[in-house]
Amino acid sequence: DVKVTQSSRYLVKRTGEKVFLECVQDMDHENMFWYRQDPGLGLRLIYFSYDVKMKEKGDIPEGYSVSREKKERFSLILESASTNQTSMYLCASSLLGQGSSGNTIYFGEGSWLTVV
Amino acid sequence: AQKVTQAQTEISVVEKEDVTLDCVYETRDTTYYLFWYKQPPSGELVFLIRRNSFDEQNEISGRYSWNFQKSTSSFNFTITASQVVDSAVYFCALSEEMNRDDKIIFGKGTRLHILP
Numbered sequence: 001d002v003k004v005t006q007s008s009r010y011l012v013k014r015t016g017e018k019v020f021l022e023c024v025q026d027m028d029h030e031n032m033f034w035y036r037q038d039p040g041l042g043l044r045l046i047y048f049s050y051d052v053k054m055k056e057k058g059d060i061p062e063g064y065s066v067s068r069e070k071k072e073r074f075s076l077i078l079e080s081a082s083t084n085q086t087s088m089y090l091c092a093s094s095l096l097g098q099g100s101s102g103n104t105i106y107f108g109e110g111s112w113l114t115v116v
Numbered sequence: 117a118q119k120v121t122q123a124q125t126e127i128s129v130v131e132k133e134d135v136t137l138d139c140v141y142e143t144r145d146t147t148y149y150l151f152w153y154k155q156p157p158s159g160e161l162v163f164l165i166r167r168n169s170f171d172e173q174n175e176i177s178g179r180y181s182w183n184f185q186k187s188t189s190s191f192n193f194t195i196t197a198s199q200v201v202d203s204a205v206y207f208c209a210l211s212e213e214m215n216r217d218d219k220i221i222f223g224k225g226t227r228l229h230i231l232p
Contacts, residue, residue, distance in 0.1 A: 009159075033219075042224035043207070058219070088159065103211075104151070104166050105220060110159035 003027070004108035006091050012114045019078040021111050023091030032074035033058075033092040033105065034066065043090065049074055081115045088112050119143065120210050122223035129198055130231050137193045137226045139208030145169075147213035150184065150191045151220065155205040167191065195228075203230045 007022035025032065033048040035058075045058030047066040055066050063085060067075040074093075078085055089111045094103040121140045129135045141150065152164040165175065167184055175182045179196045195202050205227045211220040 040224065043222040045219060048219065090159075090161065092161075104163055106163060107153075107161035112159070 004091055004093055004106055006089075006108040006111045008111050009109065010112045010114075012116060013078075013081050015082060015115055017078075017081050017115075019081050019113065019115075021076040021078075021089055021091070021113070023074045023076070023108055024072050025074075025091075025093040025106075026072065027093065027095065027106075028071065029093035029095050029106075030071070031094040031103070031105075032068065033094075034064075034074065034076045035090045035092065036060070036087045037090060037110070038087050046076065046089075078113075081113075083115050086113060086115045119221045120208055120223035122206075122208055122226045124226045125224075126227045126229070128229040128231060131200055132197050134194060134196050135198055135228065137195075137206050137208075137228065139191045139193065139223060141189050141191065141208070141210045143189075143210060143212050145212040149211040149220075151207075151209040151211070152182065152191075152193050153207045153209065155207065155225070157204070161207065164193075198230045200230045200232055203228060 004025045013019050031050050034046045035043045036046055037043050044060050046060055046064050047055055047058050049055045049068040052068055052071050065077045091108040092105045094105045119142045123138055148169045150167045153161040154164055155161045165182055172184050181194045183192045205225045207225045208223045209220045
């Protein structure tokens, strides 16, 4: 079974803090993604990566950065957390890299971040 | 324009009733993929089905069935004899061949309540 593991399920951080959300997948997938999910807005793509050290902006990258130093690990970084970044964050991965489409994306359990 | 529309924001049915979740998509691509995911209260999005645009056969998996109709750009999901464990948010999603980064476009989800 594909396993996407997010290191923290629930976090509470203060405004201005630097926040790291970690994600690890165990299926040697090339693609990894970070989404945020908000009521009424559905899932919105923040960043994705199709290879180590590669990253691409999604639909809402402002206020976020990412790091992909190893194939299995994709980190989302909030440089200076703000209250409007309170949300549920979902990491995902899929097999095969750029040049294909339609591959199934597998998700982690989500990280609930509250910024106070 | 929204590419995946789930017009039903929230549905409540009594246990053992059948329920259909609607999904309408929009694409100019001739090759595309459609997905359904289930998100239980725990938060993780669970993959249910993937269907490519060339396969219009309906699919049945236990109490779940999917009706794909290209003529109406719809990919509806029916749960037969619903159970309380089916309570979740269900997302329909689209991946287009011309989008080569495996980014998929999600609908905003339908929250399904199965009442005992």
